[in-house]
């Protein structure tokens with residue numbers, strides 16, 4: 263028998279998308295957008311690209327509903343991926359190899375090229391079945407999510423283009439679920455970068471004196487560690503989920519006087535400057551003013567010769583000053599439709615959670631639009647940003663079916 267030809271199937275199209283090198287620091291946005299446009303054209307979807315920052319396109323696909331005056335639906339995903347360390351992978355991260363057990367290996371397989379293609383495949387199938395949406399459906403592919411979205415979603419949501427879409431409800435990426443149930447998220451955490459700098463007395467490495475830069479920095483590290491522990495204790499005691507507390511993790515330290523020694527540093531000079539950086543995530547219920555006071559007064563007191571900078575990545579409240587949360591109860595009709603659709607496809611939903619990490623959904627919620635974070639991956643290990651990120655073909659294909667139901671029921675839903 264002849265070797266079977268590579269076919270044009272849902273899985274092969276997913277693999278094609280996965281093979282485009284969209285990892286930072288040089289994501290190939292133009293190839294990704296060209297590929298997605300070719301897919302949109304193959305199913306007769308309208309498309310346009312918007313460019314809020316040079317070289318960083320945003321692709322928008324639209325399926326116009328029979329009642330386009332109703333608020334529309336937005337299905338969002340991001341074009342970019344985080345980098346991978348190829349030497350630590352079983353298969354090259356952009357090969358999209360499918361192993362005999364059905365695992366498709368690639369950076370982006372879970373985060374989040376799966377949903378980007380599933381949206382299109384679901385629409386392809388619905389068109390095939392002659393389904394007509396009532397509400398208009400938009401599908402967006404945004405750049406730069408993985409680096410904070412300031413040149414992507416942040417600009418998009420404040421544009422006239424976005425305003426004119428008149429979005430009533432949106433879905434964005436979620437996270438895999440190791441168990442039987444699908445996970446869904448009603449909020450994500452707001453990320454802050456905290457840089458702290460200590461100044462202090464320089465001197466000979468043998469001397470003992472107060473107020474060296476390193477001593478000042480270390481005192482801060484101790485205080486911050488205690489806060490970290492206090493939050494983690496709440497999690498360990500089972501009183502809150504990981505994503506419901508304020509996390510703070512050191513991500514770099516920078517100090518020392520450089521020299522040609524083996525270590526690269528002068529071993530006998532106490533430096534006059536020392537710096538450290540932290541990743542802080544605030545759940546929507548946290549009080550940012552309280553956190554700022556804590557940083558200024560307890561973590562980095564100026565009287566200890568310290569200074570700091572908080573880099574706030576994205577909003578923490580919506581345009582009305584409310585926490586960025588989407589209701590998951592009967593008062594949100596979109597939630598009810600979502601829940602019913604999942605049940606309809608035979609899925610079970612876990613209790614809605616806050617996402618530990620951060621997505622572009624926060625920018626959409628900022629505009630007062632309800633958003634659920636959802637990626638239909640049950641019985642799947644959580645591998646986003648990890649080595650050997652992969653997704654099973656069966657899980658991927660089931661996800662297409664899930665979106666068919668979601669798209670058809672959400673677009674047919676008319677608010678009473």
Ligand SMILES: CSCC[C@H](NC=O)C(=O)O
Pocket residue numbers: 407408409410411453575619620621
């Ligand atoms: C600092 S905003 C970056 C957003 C990023 N998103 C996914 O991993 C994250 O780190 O959560």
Ligand SMILES: [Zn+2]
Pocket residue numbers: 340373374407435
């Ligand atoms: Zn993502």
Ligand SMILES: [Zn+2]
Pocket residue numbers: 344373408646647
């Ligand atoms: Zn990511």
